[in-house]
Structures are given as C-alpha cells and as structure tokens.
Amino acid sequence: MRQRVRFTKSGKVRFLxxxxxxxxxxxxxxxxxxxxxxxxxxxxxxRLSFGLALSTGYESLGEYLDIDLADEVDPGExxxxxxxxxxxxxxxxxxxxxxxxxxxxxxxxxxSSWRLEVADVEPERIAxxxxxxxxxxxxxxxxxxxxxxxxxxxxxxxxxxxxxxTVIEAxxxxxxxxxxxxxLLRALDPTWTLGRVLRTHQWMSVDGARCxxxxxxxxGARGATSAPHAQARAS
Amino acid sequence: xxxxxxxxxxxxxxxxxxxARLEPHLASVQKPARYIGCELGAEVPSPGPQRVGWLLxxxxxxxxxxxxxxxxxxxxxxxxxxxxxxxxxxxxxxxLEEVLRREDIPLFSVDTHRSADEFDVIAFNLSAELVYTxxxxxIDLAGVPVRSADRTADDPLIGAGGHATYNPEPLADFLxxxxxxxxxxxxxxxxxxxATWKAAGRTARIxxxxxxxxxxxxxxxxLYEPRYLPxxxxxxxxxxxxxxxxxxxxxxxxxxxxxxxxxxxxxxxxEVVHDRLNVEVFRGCTRGCRFCQAGMxxxxxxxxxxxxxASMVQxxxxxxxxxxxxxxxxxxxxxxxxxxxxxxxxxxxxxxGNVSVSLPSLRVDAxxxxxxxxxxxxxxxGLTFAPEAGTWRMRQVINKLxxxxxxxxAVDSAFSQGWRRVKLYFLTGLPTETDEDTLGIIELxxxxxxxxxxxxxxGSVTVSVGGFVPKxxxxxxxxxxxxxxxxxxxxxxxRDAAKLAKGVQIKWHDPRASLVxxxxxxxxxxxxxxxxxxxxxxxxxxxxxxxxRLDLWEQAxxxxxxxxxxxxxxxxxxxxxxxxxxxxxxxHKDFLWQDWRDALEELGLEDCRWTPCYDCGACTGxxxxxxxxxxxxxxxxxQGTGQDLHRGGEVSVTLLSRKPVGVGA
Numbered sequence: 001m002r003q004r005v006r007f008t009k010s011g012k013v014r015f016l017x018x019x020x021x022x023x024x025x026x027x028x029x030x031x032x033x034x035x036x037x038x039x040x041x042x043x044x045x046x047r048l049s050f051g052l053a054l055s056t057g058y059e060s061l062g063e064y065l066d067i068d069l070a071d072e073v074d075p076g077e078x079x080x081x082x083x084x085x086x087x088x089x090x091x092x093x094x095x096x097x098x099x100x101x102x103x104x105x106x107x108x109x110x111x112s113s114w115r116l117e118v119a120d121v122e123p124e125r126i127a128x129x130x131x132x133x134x135x136x137x138x139x140x141x142x143x144x145x146x147x148x149x150x151x152x153x154x155x156x157x158x159x160x161x162x163x164x165x166t167v168i169e170a171x172x173x174x175x176x177x178x179x180x181x182x183x184l185l186r187a188l189d190p191t192w193t194l195g196r197v198l199r200t201h202q203w204m205s206v207d208g209a210r211c212x213x214x215x216x217x218x219x220g221a222r223g224a225t226s227a228p229h230a231q232a233r234a235s
Numbered sequence: 236x237x238x239x240x241x242x243x244x245x246x247x248x249x250x251x252x253x254x255a256r257l258e259p260h261l262a263s264v265q266k267p268a269r270y271i272g273c274e275l276g277a278e279v280p281s282p283g284p285q286r287v288g289w290l291l292x293x294x295x296x297x298x299x300x301x302x303x304x305x306x307x308x309x310x311x312x313x314x315x316x317x318x319x320x321x322x323x324x325x326x327x328x329x330x331l332e333e334v335l336r337r338e339d340i341p342l343f344s345v346d347t348h349r350s351a352d353e354f355d356v357i358a359f360n361l362s363a364e365l366v367y368t369x370x371x372x373x374i375d376l377a378g379v380p381v382r383s384a385d386r387t388a389d390d391p392l393i394g395a396g397g398h399a400t401y402n403p404e405p406l407a408d409f410l411x412x413x414x415x416x417x418x419x420x421x422x423x424x425x426x427x428x429x430a431t432w433k434a435a436g437r438t439a440r441i442x443x444x445x446x447x448x449x450x451x452x453x454x455x456x457x458l459y460e461p462r463y464l465p466x467x468x469x470x471x472x473x474x475x476x477x478x479x480x481x482x483x484x485x486x487x488x489x490x491x492x493x494x495x496x497x498x499x500x501x502x503x504x505x506e507v508v509h510d511r512l513n514v515e516v517f518r519g520c521t522r523g524c525r526f527c528q529a530g531m532x533x534x535x536x537x538x539x540x541x542x543x544x545a546s547m548v549q550x551x552x553x554x555x556x557x558x559x560x561x562x563x564x565x566x567x568x569x570x571x572x573x574x575x576x577x578x579x580x581x582x583x584x585x586x587x588g589n590v591s592v593s594l595p596s597l598r599v600d601a602x603x604x605x606x607x608x609x610x611x612x613x614x615x616x617g618l619t620f621a622p623e624a625g626t627w628r629m630r631q632v633i634n635k636l637x638x639x640x641x642x643x644x645a646v647d648s649a650f651s652q653g654w655r656r657v658k659l660y661f662l663t664g665l666p667t668e669t670d671e672d673t674l675g676i677i678e679l680x681x682x683x684x685x686x687x688x689x690x691x692x693x694g695s696v697t698v699s700v701g702g703f704v705p706k707x708x709x710x711x712x713x714x715x716x717x718x719x720x721x722x723x724x725x726x727x728x729x730r731d732a733a734k735l736a737k738g739v740q741i742k743w744h745d746p747r748a749s750l751v752x753x754x755x756x757x758x759x760x761x762x763x764x765x766x767x768x769x770x771x772x773x774x775x776x777x778x779x780x781x782x783x784r785l786d787l788w789e790q791a792x793x794x795x796x797x798x799x800x801x802x803x804x805x806x807x808x809x810x811x812x813x814x815x816x817x818x819x820x821x822x823h824k825d826f827l828w829q830d831w832r833d834a835l836e837e838l839g840l841e842d843c844r845w846t847p848c849y850d851c852g853a854c855t856g857x858x859x860x861x862x863x864x865x866x867x868x869x870x871x872x873x874q875g876t877g878q879d880l881h882r883g884g885e886v887s888v889t890l891l892s893r894k895p896v897g898v899g900a
Contacts, residue, residue: 013504015267020505027502027556031275057262085556087273087504195259 001069002102003078003095006214010059010198011089018053021090025065028085034078035070051105051202051213052112052174058181060199064105064213066098093216108204108213110175111159116168116185117195123165129188130163141187143180154179154187166195171203253340254348260334268505269297270331272323272345275502275555278310279347280320287429289313289321290344290354290377290391294361294369295778297325297345301501302509304563305397306360308496309422319426322346322354326369327376329776335376342376351377355429357391361399364755365748365778367406368770370395374409381767383411383457388437392429392447400454401485401532402707404472404814405755407456408763411440412447414454415818416485416532417518419494421452445478452486454818455479461760461814467801469759469812484819485532489859491518491539495547502555511559511593512551516544516576520565521843521861524623525634525834526662528706529565531827532820534853536844537862541572545579552590561593568598568606571865577610596621600641602869604648617697618649621660624668625675627884631837632667634830636876638883646683650690657683657696663725664703664717664749666834673725676700677732677739682886684738699742700729702749706756708820710830712813715806716753722746747785751777753803754788759814762802765791821853839883842868842876 009021016024026046029036036046047068054060073081079092086092102108118126133139139154157179160171168188172179179187181197203210261267282288291310293300300306306323313321322344327335334340342351351357357377359370374381379390386393395403396414403413414421425447432443448455458479462470474481488494500512517538520530539547548560560580562570570576580592592610597603599620607618622637624630630637649657661676680696687694702722705711717725726743733741755762768791769777769784776782792799807813809828816824826849833840843849844861845868854860868876 012271012273015261015271016504017266017268020268023506024504027275030556030558031554056267087275089273 001072002066002098002100003069003073003075004064004066004098004102004105004213005078005082005092005095006216007063007065007086007090007092008059008061009054009063009090010061013087013089014057014059017056018050021054021063022048022050024087024090028082029067031085032082034067034073034081037068037070049104052109054199055180055182055197058197058199062199062201062212062216064202066105094214096214105202105213109202110205111171111173111203112199113160113169113171113201113203114181114184115198115200116170116181117197118166118168118185119193119195121166121189121192123163126166126168127163130161130168133158133188134161139187141183143183152177152179152183154183158184169200253343253350256338256340257343257348260331260338264330264334265328266298266505269325269328270345271504272348273504274301276497276499277323277346277501278314278321280314280322282320282349282353284433285318285430287319287356287426287433288354289319289426290324290351290357291321292324292326292342292351292357292359292373294326294359294366294373295776296328297503297505298507300325300360301503301507302513303360303362304497304513304515305418307501308494309358309396309418311497311499312419312422313426316423316426318430319423322349324351324373326366326373326776329782332372332376332775341378342373352379352391354391355433356394356425358394358396361395361397361403361406363778364399364405364752365783367755367766368774368777370406371409371767371770372775381770382408384408386411386440388440390440392443394425398529398532399756401528401818401820402756402758402815403454403456403818404461404760405758405762405766407459407760408767410456411444412453412455414486415452415483415820417488418486419488419496421450421486424450425453445476448476448478448480451484454483456760459817469814469816471812472814472817474817482817482819484857485821487535487821487853487857487859488518488537490862491515491537492543492862495539495543500551500555502557509561510557511561512548512555512557513561513563514544514547514551515539515564516562516567516570517564520569522566522569523634523830523840523842525632525710525830526623526665526703526705527565528709531709531822533565534821534851535859535861536569538571538864541576541579541864544576548580559591559593561595563595566596566598567594568596568603569869571863571869573606573869574609577606581610599637599645601644601648604645604652607649608652617656617658618654619658619660620645622679623660623662624665624672625661625677625679626672628837629665629668629672629675631839631880631883632834633662633665634834634839636839636841636878636880636883638878638880639886640882642679643682643686643887647686647690650687650692650694655687655692655694657694659683659696659698661698661700662703663700663729664722666711666714667837670725670728673728674732677729677736677741680733680739681736684736687738693738695738695740697740697742698729698733700726701744702746704749704753704756707813707815708822708827710827710834712757712827713807713809713811713831715804716749718800718804719746719750722749745780745783748778748780748783750799750803751783751785751788754792754799757814758802761795761797765795765797768794819856821851821856823850823852823856826851839880845876 038044049066051064075095075097078095082092141154142149143152157173162169185192185194291306293303310321313319324344371381380386392411394412395410396418400413428446444455447453448458458476459472460475461472464470519533519536623635680698683696705714723746733739769787772787774784774787844863
C-alpha cells in the first residue's frame with residue numbers, strides 16, 4: 001500500500017540536503033518499525049519518492065513523500081508512529097493512502113508558496129519594487145539548471161507577489177517552467193540578499209481547482225478540504 | 236566571555252549568541268549539516284558549577300570524525316557522570332574557518348553551539364600525525380593560547396588521547412596533558428581531579444597539572460624536560476617536578492565486557508565515512524606484525540563475550556535504524572567462534588529486513604572468504620586483503636605470516652564464489668626490501684589474475700601501495716625509513732610492471748605525505764616550533780592531498796635549523812634514547828629490540844594468544860592476560876600459528892608455469 005505523508009523541515013535541520021532528508025526518512029521508518037517495500041536488484045533500497053527538492057538551508061511547512069509500505073498501517077496513526085524517530089525540526093503531520101496510478105508529486109505539484117526574508121532593505125523600497133515588477137508583462141532573467149545557463153521570462157511563473165515589511169510572500173510556478181526563490185529575488189533586484197526562506201505550501205490542480213496534496217492545520221485550512229476529501233480528489 | 240564558564244546564568248545568552256551569529260553564514264559554506272549536530276544519540280547537557288565540561292574534538296572534518304568510536308565512548312561515559320558533561324566539535328572546513336575568523340566567532344560544540352572556551356577541558360582525539368596542525372588551529376579558534384606555557388587558570392585544559400599519543404613529544408609545547416592507552420577508566424579519574432580543582436576555585440594551573448600527573452596513564456609534558464647530546468641525539472627526557480613519575484605507563488582495561496560502549500551510537504543526519512552500526516568485538520591484536528603500531532600498543536587481546544556482541548548488534552540495529560553492522564577489531568576473523576557471531580548478527584529478529592554485516596579487516600585465507608561469502612549474499616562486488624608484502628621472505632621480515640598457499644587459496648575461493656574484483660594492500664620501503672620483493676607485489680597480483688582465468692572470467696586486481704612509516708613502540712622504531720626519492724622509484728617501478736600485467740591496477744600513497752608522517756611520528760620536542768610554523772603559514776588539513784604543502788614543512792625545518800634526513804632516514808642504534816622512552820606501552824624495550832633482530836634474520840613469530848608467552852611485557856607488566864574464548868587458533872587459521880612455515884614460500888606448479896614479471900623468478 002502507498003501512502004503520501006506531509007512533513008515539516010525547520011530549525012537547524014534546514015541545513016540538511018535533499019539526499020540527507022531521504023536518508024533520515026529511511027532510518028526513521030526502520031527505527032519506528034514501519035516496513036517499507038524494497039526495490040529489487042543487487043542493492044535493494046526502500047521505495048520512497050520525494051516531491052520537489054527543497055534547497056539546503058530553506059525551511060518548509062509542507063514537504064511530501066510517497067512511501068510504498070510492506071505492511072498495512074493506519075494512515076491516521078502513521079505520523080504519530082514515525083515522528084518520534086525523526087530529528088528535532090522534522091514532524092510528520094498527516095498521511096493519506098494513495099491508489100496506484102496516482103501522479104507522482106513531481107508531476108502533480110504545479111506551484112509553491114514562499115515567505116522570503118529580504119536582508120537590509122527598507123520596506124518601502126521592497127513594496128515599490130514588487131509593485132513595479134507586477135506591472136511588467138515580461139521579466140527576462142538568466143537561470144542556471146545543472147550547470148547550463150538559459151533565458152527565462154520570470155513573469156509567467158510569478159503567480160502571486162505581496163510585500164509585507166521586509167518579507168515577501170510569493171507563489172511561484174514549478175511547471176511548465178519553474179522559478180526559484182533566489183531567482184525571484186534576483187529578478188526583483190540583483191543587489192538584494194536573501195534571508196531566511198520558508199516554503200508554506202505546495203499546490204496542485206484538480207479539475208482546475210487549486211489544492212494542497214494534503215491540507216493541514218491552520219495554514220492548510222485555506223484549502224478548505226479535510227484529509228479524506230483530499231484523498232478522494234487526489235485520486 | 237572567558238571567566239564566565241560554569242555560570243548557568245550566562246549560558247542561555249552565550250548559547251543563543253554563537254548559534255545566532257553562525258546561522259546566517261551556514262547557507263554560504265559547503266555541507267552546512269556538518270555543523271548543526273542534531274544526531275540521534277546527541278546530548279544536550281546543562282552545565283553547572285558542579286560539573287566539569289569537556290569538549291571532545293576530532294581534529295578533522297565531521298565526516299571523518301563523527302564515526303570515531305573512541306570519542307563516542309568517552310562522550311557517553313562522561314555524560315553518564317553527574318559531575319561531568321561532554322559535547323563534541325570537529326575541525327571546521329577552510330570555508331567556515333574563514334567565516335569564523337572574519338566574524339570573530341569562536342570554535343563551538345555541535346551539541347549546544349556553546350563557545351569552546353566555556354569548557355573546562357578541550358580534549359583531542361589523535362588518530363594520525365598529519366592532523367597536528369589542525370589541533371593548533373582548533374585551540375586558536377577556541378580563543379585559547381596555543382602554547383600551554385601561555386595559558387592561565389581561566390583557560391581550558393588542553394588534552395589528547397588516541398594512538399598517536401604514544402609519541403606526543405612533537406605536541407608537547409601545546410598539550411597540557413596526554414592520555415596513553417584505553418580511556419574508559421582514566422577519563423573518570425581525570426574528571427575527578429579537574430572537578431576538585433574547579434571546586435577549590437581554579438587555583439594556579441600547576442596545581443591541576445600536578446594532580447593529573449599523579450594519575451596512572453596521564454602524561455603532563457610540561458613537568459618533563461629533554462636534554463640533548465652534543466651530536467643532536469636525545470640524552471634523556473626527565474621529570475622536573477616531584478609529582479611526575481619517571482615513566483608514564485599506559486592504561487589497559489582488563490575486560491571489554493565491562494564496557495559495552497557506545498550504548499547510544501550517534502546516528503548522523505548527513506553523510507559520513509563508516510556510516511553503519513559499529514560493534515567492537517575485541518581490542519588488541521597479537522599477530523605481531525612488526526610494522527603495525529596498533530597491534531603493538533593495544534595488547535593483550537580482549538574479546539567481548541559472543542552473547543554481548545549479539546545483544547549489542549540487535550539492540551543497536553533496532554535503536555539506530557541502520558541496515559549495516561560492522562564487527563570491528565584489528566582482525567575480526569580471529570574472533571573465537573566468528574561464524575556463530577556473524578550468523579546471529581544476520582539473524583533478522585529486528586524484522587526490518589536486509590541487514591548486511593561487514594568485516595572491515597579480512598584475514599587472508601579460504602576460511603575467511605567463506606565467512607565473507609556467508610555475509611555478502613546479495614552484493615558481491617569487491618573483496619580486500621592485506622598481504623602487505625610481495626614475497627614470503629619479506630612477509631617473514633614483517634611477521635605477516637601469510638603463506639603463498641593461504642593467499643592463493645583465499646583468492647581462488649573468492650573468484651570461485653562470485654567475486655570479480657580483489658583489492659590487495661601492500662607496504663613498500665620495508666626493512667631489507669629488495670627490488671625483487673617490491674616487484675613480487677605485481678607478480679602476486681598477476682597470479683591472482685591467472686586464478687580468475689581458471690574460473691573462466693576476467694578478474695581484476697587493484698593493488699594499493701603505501702610507503703612504510705616506522706612508528707614508536709614497534710620493532711621497526713629503529714629503522715631509517717626510505718627517502719621520498721627511493722619510495723618514488725619503487726612506486727614507478729611498480730607502475731611500469733603493472734602496465735605489463737593485464738587486469739592489474741595500481742594505486743599509491745603520496746611519498747611526500749609519508750615523509751612528513753615519518754618526521755612527526757618519531758620526532759622530538761624540537762618539532763614543536765616546526766608544527767607551529769606550518770600552522771601559522773596556513774598549513775591545515777595536511778592529510779588532504781589538495782591542502783598538503785611539503786614546501787611549508789621544509790621551510791619550517793630549515794628555519795628551526797633541523798634536518799629532515801636526520802629525523803626520517805637515519806637508522807637508530809640500540810643505545811639511542813628515543814623521544815618516547817619515558818613513556819611505556821607495556822612492551823619491554825629489549826623485547827622490541829630482539830624482535831627487530833629477528834626481523835632482520837627473517838624469523839617469524841607465532842601469535843601468542845594461542846602459544847606460549849614471549850614476555851613482551853604487555854600482560855605481565857600490568858597483571859592482566861588475554862581474554863580469548865577459544866584456546867586454539869581458528870579453523871583454517873593462517874598467519875603462521877600451528878603451520879609448517881618451511882613451506883610458506885611454495886607456489887603451486889600451475890601458477891609457476893607462467894612467465895613472471897620483472898626481475899628474478
């Protein structure tokens with residue numbers, strides 16, 4: 001059986017890399033006695049698949065992974081079973097079963113919401129810049145992916161952009177072309193320095209409606225769906 | 236900051252202080268997860284005036300240092316004491332060091348991110364000599380004067396333990412105290428003395444140093460002075476204080492069963508070396524390999540009871556979530572009843588599946604390969620053996636009594652059981668080594684390839700060659716090591732020969748690094764300013780090839796008026812006073828000298844755990860003995876014991892029929 005799990009990554013563990021997080025999950029499952037299904041072959045690994053990588057140093061209130069479980073586990077109980085085996089700062093918040101054939105997280109997620117701290121810039125200047133960029137029809141920047149530079153119009157990937165004091169709240173597309181928080185900041189003003197970065201939500205689209213893979217708590221409540229409902233829609 | 240240590244009122248402030256100042260910079264350094272702590276098993280102790288605070292430092296990167304079992308054992312023992320607390324630190328990589336110096340942030344513990352100078356004791360694990368400049372760098376980053384003579388009662392005590400401390404003289408100027416031998420018991424005795432001194436209001440520094448010198452196994456370098464002969468050789472290193480014993484003896488725990496540590500092995504969140512559960516199955520080794528310092532200084536053999544090994548494995552796997560366990564020791568195949576222990580480790584009562592067992596040091600024989608086959612059912616990639624020398628004559632000199640028959644049957648067995656790659660470790664630059672011995676390495680590798688062919692596949696053999704560095708308290712401590720030029724010549728000769736042997740790859744260790752290791756391994760106190768010079772010139776991380784700087788060492792030696800050649804390449808005579816003669820690993824100097832003579836006469840010595848005692852001193856001197864469950868050598872056990880050594884050099888006719896490589900036949 002497959003389950004999709006939502007978890008947080010905050011505090012000191014934000015400096016773990018994406019690979020580190022995968023390793024932490026493998027060991028946490030073994031420690032908590034939750035058996036994952038293993039891959040075949042010479043070097044069997046537990047079958048876990050993670051969503052969009054979160055850059056080392058960024059925090060998140062909504063990370064996801066899909067686990068192929070070897071045993072039946074009540075999804076309502078899974079977070080409580082696994083969380084004590086996760087390091088401080090990582091909390092499994094919720095889990096839902098997902099039927100086979102469900103889109104992978106990488107395929108399903110179309111955008112993420114972010115809170116970006118901007119260091120050492122006056123709030124007025126931030127607000128003015130945000131307003132100016134929102135008014136543009138195109139924001140050409142150069143981005144780097146796997147060591148290769150390419151041109152990107154950042155504007156279509158900026159789905160939402162709000163300045164509150166020295167914090168910028170932004171929803172950035174991950175499809176068809178993705179824009180990263182550091183790239184957004186560079187598009188706004190290349191002289192600004194990025195402070196702390198927090199991913200607050202990941203979004204997918206179901207029948208044209210925006211929703212989270214698993215809504216959770218106050219932040220997720222805006223999606224106005226309970227977990228079982230989300231499960232139905234996710235399928 | 237200094238002077239506030241132990242006051243719980245200031246703690247919260249300083250804790251926040253270092254982390255808050257460090258955190259904004261972590262995004263800009265490589266692998267920031269090295270610096271966050273948060274491992275399973277990490278302690279977050281609260282300091283107080285009644286507790287002695289220890290900062291245990293591994294003076295290399297986190298990835299190398301975290302798995303160190305010695306450091307983890309002491310970390311647990313100290314944190315179990317109500318009058319102690321222990322935290323950890325590792326050498327910051329060069330990018331973070333730059334940040335720390337620029338922002339004036341001190342070295343910190345990864346557990347609570349407290350400043351290093353708030354601890355009462357900063358203790359280093361010295362596993363190798365090339366880290367010495369990192370030790371100075373860490374002391375300096377802690378905000379503590381690097382020379383012990385410049386420290387006051389307010390400064391932390393700087394200590395060290397680990398295998399390299401058997402010749403601590405090159406670091407004598409920088410260390411307040413040095414521990415020889417097993418740390419399990421002595422660390423508590425040190426703690427009690429420091430606690431007493433702390434309770435008395437941290438009186439003069441000499442008071443605590445004298446108290447430490449009275450503990451068996453603790454050496455306080457500042458209470459001794461060396462005198463030199465007009466020709467530059469050492470005359471004596473003698474105590475200059477009544478509290479200092481003439482000879483400092485090492486500490487040995489009698490029974491490993493009393494110390495089932497680590498109980499809470501640290502599980503890192505980021506990638507490290509040896510990232511697996513480690514269970515030490517025995518300590519000490521009496522195979523008697525003459526080049527091996529670890530085997531000489533850790534005698535006698537003390538096995539952990541098999542049932543304790545089994546429970547440490549089962550509990551450890553369950554607690555850590557690891558899917559791999561290593562049964563560690565200097566030669567794990569020698570453990571009594573190794574097959575049962577391996578079987579029980581693999582018995583998957585944990586219920587998580589897919590546990591693999593690794594034996595980090597394989598003995599060279601078919602029996603061992605059989606055990607390896609049992610544990611590597613799925614992943615059968617490569618197998619590593621250490622014959623150490625290419626000819627039987629040479630192996631008798633170094634007392635690594637692996638017969639040709641044992642070696643080829645091990646390799647034959649490996650190739651028959653599905654392995655394709657075999658890796659072989661060798662030393663070059665050994666005493667009495669001829670070019671025929673050196674080239675014997677390639678000849679041996681070539682015969683292994685022939686064996687693979689008889690199994691119908693193309694095997695590959697990787698030959699890894701290191702330059703031999705003589706170490707203190709070994710029979711080879713009198714030997715003048717090969718020059719860098721000579722080592723390079725031998726490596727080149729091996730490379731040329733390997734080119735003609737299809738399927739044989741060769742890797743080698745940088746002879747320049749061996750030269751510096753040789754200098755520091757047998758150096759005396761006059762090397763203190765040399766190490767300081769190299770450190771001040773920016774020579775840290777010397778064991779990392781991209782940072783190694785021979786020019787800095789040569790410059791520093793010239794400046795100090797010292798001769799590399801004299802320290803490294805000169806044979807010592809029997810009557811020469813050695814820089815470590817006022818320290819003792821339990822071994823009688825005349826035993827070592829006799830063993831050196833035996834080496835030169837190509838005389839092998841059987842393992843004393845199963846044969847009569849040679850009175851090396853390690854047992855008799857301390858009133859302890861081997862703790863070995865089996866009274867006989869392991870089934871099919873090689874390396875000399877109980878074998879007819881006259882046939883040790885015989886090679887089967889099939890293998891001899893081929894044309895050999897290089898000189899001789």
